[in-house]
Amino acid sequence: MSLNTEEQQRNEMADLEVVTKLLEIYDQTFLAEYLNQLPNNRWTRETINRWVKGKAAPSLTHSEYLHLLKLFPEPKVTPDTCDFRFIDLFAGIGGIRKGFEEQGGLCVFTSEWNKFAVRTYKANYACDNEYHRFNEDIRDVTLSADPSVSDEKAYEHIDSVIPDHDVLLAGFPCQPFSIAGVSKKNALGVKHGFECDTQGTLFFDVARIIAAKRPPAFVLENVKNLKSHDRGKTFKVIMKALDELGYEVADANHEGPNDPRIIDGAHWVPQHRERIVLVGFRRDLNIHQGFTLRDLKKPSKATAPKLGDILEPEVDNKYILTPNLWEYLFNYAKKHQEKGNGFGFGLVGPNDRARTLSARYYKDGSEILVDRGFDASKPFDDPQNVANRPRRLTPLECSRLMGFSTPNGSEFVIPVSDTQAYKQFGNSVVVPVFRAIAELIKPRLSTLKVTNRDVDTTSQKRVA
Structure with a gap:
């Protein structure tokens, strides 16, 4: 089938259907940015929104249509190949x-x-x-x-x-x-x-x-x-x-x-x-x-990846605990330790094995905090300790920690906010x-x- 014939057979309903299905996964901003990966495109969140609401006529080029289809996952197994x-x-x-x-x-x-x-x-x-x-x-x-x-x-x-x-x-x-x-x-x-x-x-x-x-x-x-x-x-x-x-x-x-x-x-x-x-x-x-x-x-547990194997080399500063949150967690843990409860945060380094990731991880990340050089021999408010506050895992690192992505990979798509991603990985297997x-x-x-x-x-x- 020639390209021109393909374009003729694809109608406005097909364009709207593929966009509508993708909006079940991604938001309008993501789709606009994705379409703008193609040369000379000027899509915006508003144009897609108007289109879906019926306030504008669908208008995808065949290249844009094929580009959007790439967002749908390919079947890993088919009825003919499954066991x-x-x-x-x-x-x-x-x-x-x-x-x-x-x-x-x-x-x-x-x-x-x-x-x-x-x-x-x-x-x-x-x-x-x-x-x-x-x-x-x-x-x-x-x-x-x-x-x-x-x-x-x-x-x-x-x-x-x-x-x-x-x-x-x-x-x-x-x-x-x-x-x-x-x-x-x-x-x-x-x-x-x-x-x-x-x-x-x-x-x-x-x-x-x-x-x-x-x-x-x-x-x-x-x-x-x-x-x-x-x-x-x-x-x-x-x-x-x-x-x-x-x-x-x-x-x-x-x-x-x-x-x-x-x-x-x-x-x-x-x-x-x-x-x-x-x-x-x-x-x-x-x-x-x-x-x-x-x-x-x-x-063997000894052959399992270490935490350092799944960590990203650089992360956004937003994953580093704020000074107030780190001070709160530190004092909270200290108070419980003094009472003999043993309750506290989980500070882990590259050779450690983490605690269980929970669905509440988005709140403060306390069960798995990545050590960035905290020195327990120095006062908590020492400038070096303040500068080296621990950080949360990123959603990508959580994906690796749960085995959705390989230790150094990013195969698993995360189309939701960090908060939702933390909940999802914490609730998963x-x-x-x-x-x-x-x-x-x-x-x-x-x-x-x-x-x-x-x-x-x-x-x-x-x-x-």
Whole structure:
């Protein structure tokens, strides 16, 4: 097709569609600056804004149109090349997806409600294609917000919305379970296992999808303290529900310390970050025998990158703590140390391993402060110590710390403000951990020939 023919076939609606989709990720200022990378362009935020509001006619040259298309992520895997298919629930910025894509998995469905996380997700993963669906509120799929919807109706709706898949991935939020009195079914004397025990929690939505779709496997991720949450009641209900759904959870009978389900990201990145991971396989498929997370390939912590490997050589002065904030943190830590609490900031150097990055990092950065030459032998207000105040990590360094980007790279796109970026990385997972988990699971899936495997599971979708 000639260029002139291509330009003729591309109409104003196509131009508006591509700009509208990109504005779900980037703001008008970014798009204007991006278009102005081409010679002789004079785009502004205002012109794009007027265009989208219908106050001006679309007018992209073919070069500009092709230039904008480059902002959409290319698929890493396609239906023709994938080794397995998965869905990504409570996806955040896609840390679990990234690990599974790197092992040949194809994402066919995503659910994430936070508008800022959605922007980052869509900036980095192919979502706009015929084999992938994007959903925001998971309750729109499970219909759990409407108590009048029957279980059968909910299962039918889930089955029609979510494509068949081999692995369900979910980093679901942890909520307390009220085992008694949460369901109208109790009042009616009708008890349906997990449908009763977990109703009103976000785990309930995950369980409903598992019941409706019956994937061969799932991977659930949560904070380490899930096991002790609400004095162990939460974890007990979750494990009971998964068992009733017909799944064998790896290492479910482990007792005592060194639980293989609790994995520290420090084996892969310069950060202590412990998370609990539940891997389950459908019991009737008989692919779970012998599977244990003890077999997870963990690099030695000694070989993991050091903090210095991920630091930028130069950063903007805005990441250096202000004198007032540094003085506050210093005095606050000193006060708690004098009381024997041991609470304080985490000052780290290039050879150290950081504490866990949290979603509150944007507030003061206290858990991971990069040492710029503070001398503890000198008074706090010594001019040298004032000049060498520590700094926060930059969002790019956080991306590297979580394994989204390589130690010296910037592969992961960050289209949001620093505040939102800190929240997103603090809420996410260490990517190479899930790459290793996907590698461990993958051979089990390869023994199966068809997604959802043509096994009659009708009776297993309903828990008596």
